[in-house]
Amino acid sequence: MRIGILGLGRIGAFHAETLAGLDAVESLVVADPFADAARAAAERFGARIADSPQSLLAAGVDGLVVAAATDAHPALIRAGVEAGVPVFCEKPVARTMAEGLEVLDTVRGGGVPVQIGFNRRFDAGFSAARAAVRGGELGKLHSVRCTTLDPAPPPAAYIAASGGIFRDCAVHDFDVVRWVTGREVTEVYAAGGNRGAGHIREAGDADTTGAVLTLDDGTLAMVSNSRHNGRGYDVRMELLGFEDSLAVGLEDKLPLRSAEPGAVFPSGVPHDFFMDRFAAAYRAELAAFTEVVAGARPSPCTVEDALEAGWIAEACTLSLREHRPVTVEEVRAG
Known part of the structure; x- marks a missing residue:
C-alpha cells in the first residue's frame, strides 16, 4: 500500500522511518511546508514529494498519516475522510474540545476510519x-x-x-x-x-x-x-x-x-x-494502522477515545x- 505523511518534523520523520520498514507499505508520499524536511525524507526513504495536502491525497494514497502541527489536525483529518482515505493522526484531535467535537461529527458521518495516536x-x-x-x-x-x-x-x-x-x-x-x-x-x-x-x-x-x-x-x-x-x-x-x-x-x-x-x-x-x-509501541501502532487501511480491523483508538x-x-x-x-x-x- 501507499501511505501519505503530512508533516516531517521530529515525530513525522520518525513515523516515515517506521513506515518505510513495514512489509505492508510499498511506498510513501510526503508533504511538509518546509521543503528541506520533505526533501530529506524523500532522499532517505525513496518517497515521492507532494507540494500540498491536496496533491498528496490526489496521488492515490491508501492511508494518510497526519504529523503536522496541532492547529492543522482538524482540517487534515477532514480532508482525508472526505477523500475516503483512512487517517492516522497524532494526538490531540484538535486544540480545543469544541473543534474536536466538530471533527467527531465529520468522522461519524464519513464512514472512513480514523486512528488517533495514543501509542501506549x-x-x-x-x-x-x-x-x-x-x-x-x-x-x-x-x-x-x-x-x-x-x-x-x-x-x-x-x-x-x-x-x-x-x-x-x-x-x-x-x-x-x-x-x-x-x-x-x-x-x-x-x-x-x-x-x-x-x-x-x-x-x-x-x-x-x-x-x-x-x-x-x-x-x-x-x-x-x-x-x-x-x-x-x-x-x-x-x-x-x-x-x-x-x-x-x-x-x-x-x-x-x-x-x-x-x-x-x-x-x-x-x-x-x-x-x-x-520505539516498539510506535512500530506496532503504525502496523495496526496498515491493518485499518487494509480493512482488516477497526480503528484501535478512535476520535471518541481521544476526546474522552x-x-x-x-x-x-x-x-x-x-x-x-x-x-x-x-x-x-x-
Missing part, C-alpha cells in the same frame, strides 16, 4: 496489564498509579502552544487508565506547582502535577507528571487489586535508583526519551485553576 495502547507492558485486569487476575481493583516524568522540559515555544501539562502530557496517562481498566473517569482533583523552568510558569502552566481520578466503579487512580526528572524518562503504571498487584515499566531501564543496601535493581541505562521508551481523554484533561485543568474537585460531566456540559 501498543506497548507490550500496558497490553499485558490490560489483559490481566480484564481477565480478573488482580481481582477487583482499588487503586491505580500512573506517571509520566520527562527528563527535561520542552522549549518555551512548545509549552506556549501545548495547551498545558494535562492536555499535552498527562492525557496519555488518562487514556491508558481508561484503556487498561475499562472504566470511565467521573471526577478529578488536581494540584500543581512550579519548581523549575521559568518559561513554564510564565506560560501559566505547571511543571509538576498530581491528580486523583475517581473511576465509575469507585477505584482511585493517582496520576503524577513532571517536566523535570533528572534521572531520565519515566513512564509507569501500578495496578493494585484485592487478589494481586501488577506494574508496567518495572524493568532494568527504569530511571530510579534504590536506597536499599545491596540492591542492584534497576541496573540498566535509564530511558532518556519517549522515542527510546516506546481530552475531557479528563479539561477537568484537571479546571480543578488546578480553581482548587476544587471537578466532574467530567461539568466540563462536558460547560
Whole structure:
C-alpha cells in the first residue's frame, strides 16, 4: 500500500522511518511546508514529494498519516475522510474540545476510519496489564498509579502552544487508565506547582502535577507528571487489586535508583526519551494502522477515545485553576 505523511518534523520523520520498514507499505508520499524536511525524507526513504495536502491525497494514497502541527489536525483529518482515505493522526484531535467535537461529527458521518495516536495502547507492558485486569487476575481493583516524568522540559515555544501539562502530557496517562481498566473517569482533583523552568510558569502552566481520578466503579487512580526528572524518562503504571498487584515499566531501564543496601535493581541505562521508551509501541501502532487501511480491523483508538481523554484533561485543568474537585460531566456540559 501507499501511505501519505503530512508533516516531517521530529515525530513525522520518525513515523516515515517506521513506515518505510513495514512489509505492508510499498511506498510513501510526503508533504511538509518546509521543503528541506520533505526533501530529506524523500532522499532517505525513496518517497515521492507532494507540494500540498491536496496533491498528496490526489496521488492515490491508501492511508494518510497526519504529523503536522496541532492547529492543522482538524482540517487534515477532514480532508482525508472526505477523500475516503483512512487517517492516522497524532494526538490531540484538535486544540480545543469544541473543534474536536466538530471533527467527531465529520468522522461519524464519513464512514472512513480514523486512528488517533495514543501509542501506549501498543506497548507490550500496558497490553499485558490490560489483559490481566480484564481477565480478573488482580481481582477487583482499588487503586491505580500512573506517571509520566520527562527528563527535561520542552522549549518555551512548545509549552506556549501545548495547551498545558494535562492536555499535552498527562492525557496519555488518562487514556491508558481508561484503556487498561475499562472504566470511565467521573471526577478529578488536581494540584500543581512550579519548581523549575521559568518559561513554564510564565506560560501559566505547571511543571509538576498530581491528580486523583475517581473511576465509575469507585477505584482511585493517582496520576503524577513532571517536566523535570533528572534521572531520565519515566513512564509507569501500578495496578493494585484485592487478589494481586501488577506494574508496567518495572524493568532494568527504569530511571530510579534504590536506597536499599545491596540492591542492584534497576541496573540498566535509564530511558532518556519517549522515542527510546516506546520505539516498539510506535512500530506496532503504525502496523495496526496498515491493518485499518487494509480493512482488516477497526480503528484501535478512535476520535471518541481521544476526546474522552481530552475531557479528563479539561477537568484537571479546571480543578488546578480553581482548587476544587471537578466532574467530567461539568466540563462536558460547560
